Amino acid sequence: MNQPRVRLGDLSVGFIQSLAQAVRNLEHDPGALLEQYGLDSARLSEPGARLSIPRYMRLGHAAIQLTDNPALGLHMGQCSRLGEAGLAGVTAAQAPTVREAARTLIRFEPLYASNYRGQSSFHEDSQGAWLRFYSISPYNAYNRFVVDSILSGWLAQLSNLAGTTLLAERVEIEFEAPVYASQYQALSHAPIVFEAQSNQLRLSHASLNLRNQAHCPSTWRHLLQLCEKELEQLTRTRSLRERITQLLGPLLNGGREPDLEEVAARLKLPTWTLRRKLADEGTQFRAILNDTRRDLAMAYIRDTELVFGEIAYLLGFASAEAFQRAFKRWSNQTPGEFRRSQRQTARVPTAR
Template sequence: MMNQAGRKPRNSLGDISVLYVSVLMRAIAEEGHDAAALMGRFGLTSETLTSPDARISIPRFMRLGQAAIELTGNRAIGLTMGELTRPVDAGIAGLAAQCAPTTAGALATLIRYSLLTSRNSRGAASTSGNGEQAHFYSIRPYNVFNYFVVDSVLAAWTRFVRIISGEHRALERVTIEYPSIGLDDAFEAWFACPVQFGARHNQLILAPGVGSLPSRQAQPAMYASLTRQCDEALTRIRGGWTTGDRVRDLLMPLLQGTTPSLDTVATRLGTSPWTLQRQLAEEHTGFRELLDDTRKDLAGDYIRETRNALAEIAWLLGFANPAAFHKAYKRWFGISPGEHRKQFHEEQTRKGIR
């Protein structure tokens, strides 16, 4: 996928605004620890955190979160992040959302414009039921590096709903895909509702009547102005996308556990397979070429930036088995994925980069 300047992002797995890093730093300080030391370890400066356009890769954010857990000893630091999150921490999307007329409308607005502050190859957040159910995409396979991401997102949404509605018990239920880590009581106390682990989806469901409550910060004129600015920003992001860029964007989340077909992608784009093939040919590319290139880009970043097992990466890229992934990786890079990861880590160690 290309960014708004027409260049491939530095990390194909996705990136996130430093606005969210700032929330994590506040959470570390809230736990009584020195956030500055962790910033230095990860090469982050105060100038970085005050740059409105700065982003870091999703894998780096995950490693940063795990380091924060190790530093504070709090495995539920995502909940602390949620408690400290303000609408402005979601950028202009948060400012627009708080001005919406109703609580459900505010939550739906917040999520509708989430691309302005984060982009992930795994998928995109969504709402249903007129904004009364919010869904966070699956990031299977789960490990200690991505538990806190789910926690922080669901907690931030919950905090936002509480601010907008004025109701602390704003939720009917929360469901989380990853298995219980033994903190069920702490999660239920924080969310003030039943929390189900090992569920099919990551989602929160508003309590009956909460979605229709007027937003305590509703402002019709500002809502119209700010959502217009959000729409314009989304248009700028997507405006430079070619058909091939849109195909890549769809392929990334669809790859998990399967190989997407041309028909599937064409349907998602609202066109016919023949028309899609023709449009790609006009751009001097094809579906199979884009599929292979997308897998290659993701594979390189998974090997360098994550600690996922090779079998997990094979699944994430839609290969039938690890052997098929191994064969493709050697074709792409001339080296096995395991040896490539070893060489990369040795190089990072020599440079003093963790």
């Protein structure tokens, strides 16, 4: 238990700007709600300030209840600006084209947001490109707005850069069509595809090639260098154990557990080299896997209302029973006992 506690993720408080503006646009005052979550003007002005993913989801759900608008995430996206993503967003705003702005925003995502479940990605082919947001399933009233705000936000941010309204050629979303499904149509020329394999939108080459009239080559290059330095610093300060822990999150999902060979391949190391390096650090892959599962399990139970079967699936267990046995071994408590003990000290309702 001497290792740093695994977190589900966090993001820049800059994202609160679009949430607050969306609430105002829906004719409600977000002030009291933000105060409840400790997000006063001083906190929102603090350089580098971050908000945990569970707390962000609770805040978003509370804002949806305040406005009585389940499509709040789509409104948030429409209000979002590149500057809310900090240095990465300011850099993207200086990109020469929509293509480079999208690449920049996604490449430097770790500078403004992190989630153990994965990272967004940009996939270009001969016809266009997919902008893909990673899976955060299972979906519920607390996290659908995150997907909505990201996909809608990408289009709004890139439209502002291009000086014209961009529509996606196709939008795919993992969860089933919600009650406000018709409101997604403002994002795309084509019908929205729900219950898809990924959360993603597709832009044509014509859209990707649009120029940014505010582009200044020297400023763009300078900002890119600053982003590269910050990203390198993030990577350099991670130990091998931390890098493995970061890899395990996305690999665990789906009722299966990754093995040493799979992780070694992701790290671009021979299996024997990874085993030796871990031995040099006084640990083994199995120990890191168990510690990661334990810490993520505690975070899920403490910070969300996911049922134990869902948590078991997210952590690569074959069944809820196998997960509950492992958790009892780790903590001398059942998952239910641990959740009840945590609820006694919780001050804000947790998010499912």
